[in-house]
Each structure stands twice: as structure tokens, then as C-alpha cells.
Amino acid sequence: MTLHGRALKTLAGPNRRTVVQGIFGLGAAALATPSLTACGAGAASDPNMVTFGSNGGDATPKKAYAAVTSAFEKDSKLTVKTNTVDHDTFQKSISTYLQGTPDDVFTWFAGYRMQYFAKKGLASPIDDVWATIGAGFSDAAKQLSKGEDGKYYFVPLYNYPWAVFYRKSVFKQHGYQIPANWSQFTALAKQMQKDGLSPIASGYGGGDSWSILGTFDYLNLRANGYDFHMSLMRGQAPWTDRRVVGTIDLWRELAPYLQSGGGGRSWQDAAQSLLDKKSGMAVIGLFLGQQITDDSLRSDVDFFPFPEIDPTYGQDAVEAPTDGFMLSRSPKNPDGAHKFLEFLGSAKAESIYMSVDPSNVAVNSAAGTGSYNALQKKSAELIAGAKYITQFGDRDSDPGFISTVVEPGFTEWLNHPDDGSSLLRTIESQRSRFFTA
């Protein structure tokens, strides 16, 4: 500070005022800049342009979305201005994004998370779009796209199932059988441990704590059924319920078979350990395929549905998160945005997307399945055969509740799996904070 002061004085000398004025001018300019840029963004409204906010920041989805938008541009003579943001950043800033000047159409998730923003009036209903595209979708998909008020708010693009993935060659080499129920599953895990494999790949370090929810969801769905699972997720059932205690007990049985050090490993590294034949199985989504770089390896990867626990429920539920699009609160180009959404809901758009990104399955039933690889075909069958489709822990529930209460609780518990009573008490103590409003 003193140094600066001194230097200024000697430098300024006779015309100190000009210097100060200059500094003042700079300061004013700096203050004025944010408002100027804000104006610039607001002015850009062009009847031939639709803006599109995309969370497909990774290489594959980015390429796939680009293929879809350029096909739309060719068809409609409109231009699409895509604004791509990293997936996690997009999610974190979604509320501020939607309240500011969002793009006309933006990528989002089906389920509670979509309904939340629809309820808050941050998205526009698109019943007229569905009048055009409705025929291509199953009732389950239609249900997923509606808000609590019964209006459509969402155009699904693709979904992907969660299941237990394995390598065929590993199962063949050791003579493993696909487990159908819980006792076979745990017995298989035990055998894998004897054979020197990490039975279940585990990686929930860094920002990947969401990945453990897949196991919890399936355990709870299989043991307690869809209805209870959904009421638990929506905050209608207490977490201290003895049925949840039962789920935690099952998880505890599985804990010794989890790959050790999961708390510091990314899901990608966990998936890699499956591909490298160090782990025997992985409870993960079809996006595992994004880790596969060598196509000969792709045909060696297979999955089976999460095994049955309670015969009452069997394997009737499949966790299949659905991604798609929503229309923002006040789109700058409503007509163009409607056309774009209609195109996105068409079989053509979905086929184009799937041809670039093979780790998903199209939702539109008219989309071509010809280009599907074996895993995609099997995924489509699994989802089509499901009685109930769930979205995923953090999509069926309040995401804040899941990410700040449930996920930290689970990760801590996984380090020292016990009967879970203190874990569940902690979660329950926070439930009312998220679900009363």
C-alpha cells in the first residue's frame, strides 16, 4: 500500500487530477460493464434462431447433439445457437440459469426434478408439441413427461438402464452363472473374492457419490417394492421405517464384497477395473459404455438385471433415468422453439442421436433400432419389459436432500457399515427441512 501511494505521488506531480480522473474513469467503466453485457444478451432475439442450452459437455454427447441440431437446421431453415455447459456445472447452476435469461430449449431430466421447475413456473407447458409427437411414445414415457398439474413439460430423448454389468469372458473362465436371486448373488460375490477378484467394482470418490444410489435404489426396490421406494424418495415415508433398516441390512451384507478404497476412486476408474478384469461385477448404468474405447471389448460386456430379493416384487422395477428437453419460462422465439421440440421428439432426431452416442436407448418407439448394438437391444428390452420405471435416487427425490444429506450419510456409512441406525436417524432428522415446503 505505502509503496503504491508513494509511486503515485511522485509520478503524478503536477497533473495529479488527470491521473485520478483516469482511475475514476476506469472504475466507472468496470462498474458499468456487467450491465452492458446483460443488455447485449437481451437484445439478441432473431426470428430465425432458436437458442439451445445443452449439458452435453463431454465429447460424445456434444457430437451427438451437434448432429441433431444440424439435421434440424437443414429441415427447418432455422438456426440453432447451442450453448454447451459442463454437465455438473449445468446442474448446479440450473435455478439461477432458469431465472436469468435461459435459452429457449434446454436439456433436463424427467421425474421429480422436472416437476419441481414446472411447479415453480420456470418452464412452459408444451401440450401442443405433444399433440404432434405423442403417437411415438409409450404411456410410461408420457407419464414421465407430465408435471404435477397434468400438463406436458418435457420431451424425452433417451434413457439408459441401470443393471449389474460383467464381462462374459470372466464369467466363462471361472464358470460363473447369472444369479437370479439374492442368495445366488452373494454366493457368487463370495466365490469371486476367493478367485482373487474384487466382486463388485466401487468408485464414489470426488464428485461421484451419486453413483452409490444405484445400489441403494435397487436394494430398496427389490426388498420393499416400487410404491414404498417412491414414497420414501418423495419424503412421504420416514427413513427410520423398519423396511429401510432392512435395506441397509442387505447392503451391509454386500459391503465386504465391494472393491476397497471406493471413497477415493472415480466411477470411471471403478468401471475400468471391471473392463480390466480386476472386478467381477459393477452396479452401474449403460453409460459404462462411454468408458469402452475398443469395440471388440464392447461385445464382451454384458449385464443382468439386479437379482430378486423378495419374490413379491421380483424384478418388476427398472431404474432407467430419462434425459430430454424442456421449454424455458419465456422463450424468445416460441414458434421456433416449438418446432425444435417437435423435431427433438421425432423418431428421426432420436435415431440421429443414438447413432453417435451408443450408450443410450431411444425413448420414441418409432426410432430405428437397426443401428443398436447388442447392449442397446438388451437395454431396450429390459426397459420395455419393466412394470415400473424409476428415474434414479437424485431424480426421484429432492436433489438437495439427496446430495447434502443422503449421499454424505451413505458414503460415511460405507466406510464403517453398521446397522445404520444412526445413519437413518440423521437422514430422518433432515427430511422435514426439504419436504414440508
Add this chain to the structure above:
Amino acid sequence: MSSVRTAPRASSRAHPRPRRLGPGDRLFLTVVVGIPLLALLVFVWLPALASIGLSFTSWDGLTLSDLHWVGLENYRQIFTDYPPFWPAVTHNVIWLLFTALLPTPFGVFLAYQLDRKIRFTRVYQTAIFIPMVLSLAVVGLIWDIIYNPDYGLLNGVISTVSSGHPIDWLGDPNLNLWAVLVASGWRHTGYIMILYLAGLKGFDPALKEAAALDGANGRQTFMKVVLPAMKPVNIIILVVTVMESLRAFDIVYVLGGGTGSKPGMELLSLLISDNITGESSHIGYGSALAVILLLVSLAAIGTFLFQTFRKEDQ
């Protein structure tokens, strides 16, 4: 008495310079003082007061109609029924103690050694300061690679010496805080070193010579001569250390994967962002946490500065 005596002197002196300011000068002064004042109000005081106000409400941050007045309810919940709160307070205290007791003295020590015109001192200075120059994303990446349980450097070194399970540095709630503290200390040391080195450059070597003539050894010279003479720098370093510890956020956020508080690594600053950012935000709750952090910071810095300047006044 004194006022009587000084009054005539003042009046007799006030002759040559006109004390009146012209209208142009007044306008200029108003603008020059007014704009920063306005900026201060808008960017510092308004948000601070708004946070305090919001901390007594419950609000999802979306529509104003959802804003409800809840009084002290947020504070009651935080203190009695918010599991990560007390661990976060503990971790902030650990952070402060660790930083004040290890990296800070070590940085001072390095500065003192490097000031002695040893060979390659510039090279050492640069090397030690480099962590401070790197962006935090890079620092996070570096330590992420070191701590990785499968192919990390640290586990690689350990496994050559002894076999056993890989150590989960960032995942184990008993270890991860210390792992992050090492990473943070690595940065902090360089920072303190540069600050102290700058102070030492302005230190009068004659004092050291005099101490040597009086027969003081190296330790005595440092403790009895250098350290007291460096008081202004010492204050800056202590304030910097306290501030850095209380606002610690970035490196934990980066190493924690950007998910906010992870078990074992909860910090007050992270709890604030946990509640405010994200899809379902609890602005009121987060604001209450922010107010608590503000009070703690004010208490820590305020007490310290008050003590220091009171001593100086005497």
C-alpha cells in the same frame, strides 16, 4: 489549558491557503468519494445486510412469494439439529491450528534461511512459491493424482515398501481432512515465505551485526532482534493465516469433487454453498450459516487487531 493556547496559534497560521473549495472541486470530490461509497454499499454492505435479513427467513430462492419469516428457527436448527455443523466447526478449528502451527512457521523459517544469500536462493524461492502461482484447479489435479488409491504416487511409493490394502486418502473420513491440509499447507508455506522474505529485505542488517557483536547466536538473533523488528509483517501473516483458515473452501471443493461437504471434510464455507447453490436451495438456511461464519471471522480478526493496536497505542 492546551486548547486556549493552541487556538490563537491556529488562527494566526491559517492565512495563505484558501480553505474554500470551488463548485467544480466539490462536484469532483462528491463523485470521487460517492462512486466508491456507492460501490461499497452495493457490493459489500447491501449483500451482508441482506444475508443477515435472509437468515431469519425460509426461502427457495425462486419466487418472492415463497419467502417466509421464520425468526430464529434456522439458527435453532443449525445448532441443535444439523449433523454436519459441529464437525464443520471442529474442522475449521483444526484447519486454523494446523495452518498456524506448521506451514506458517515453516514459511517464516524458509524465508529466514533464503534471506541469507545462500547459493541458488532465487531458484529455491521460485520453487517454493510456485504452488501459489498455480491455479487451484491445477493444484487439485496434482494432489488428486498423488492421492489416487489405484495409481496414485503416494500409494505407489508405500506399496513398494509394504504391501497391504491401498490407503484411501481422500475417501476415508479420518484421513481426508489431513490429506487436504497437507495440500493446503504446501501452498500456504510459499505464500508466507514470500511475504516474510519481502519484510526481511527491508530489514536493517546493522541490527543483526550489532546483535552478533553482542555475542548473540543465530537463534537469539532471530527471536530477540529480527522477530520483534518485523512486527508489521508478523501481523499481516497472522491475519492472513486466520483469514485463509476461516475461508478455506476452494481446495476442499476441488479435491472433494465439487460436491460440497463430504464426510470428514465438512467446513462452514462448504455448508453454506451446499445450502445455497444447487437445484433446491435453502437460501435462508445457508444465509444463517454465512452469518455464523461472519461472526466467527469478525470475532477472530477483531480481537486480534484490537489487541495489537491497543498495545501499540500504549
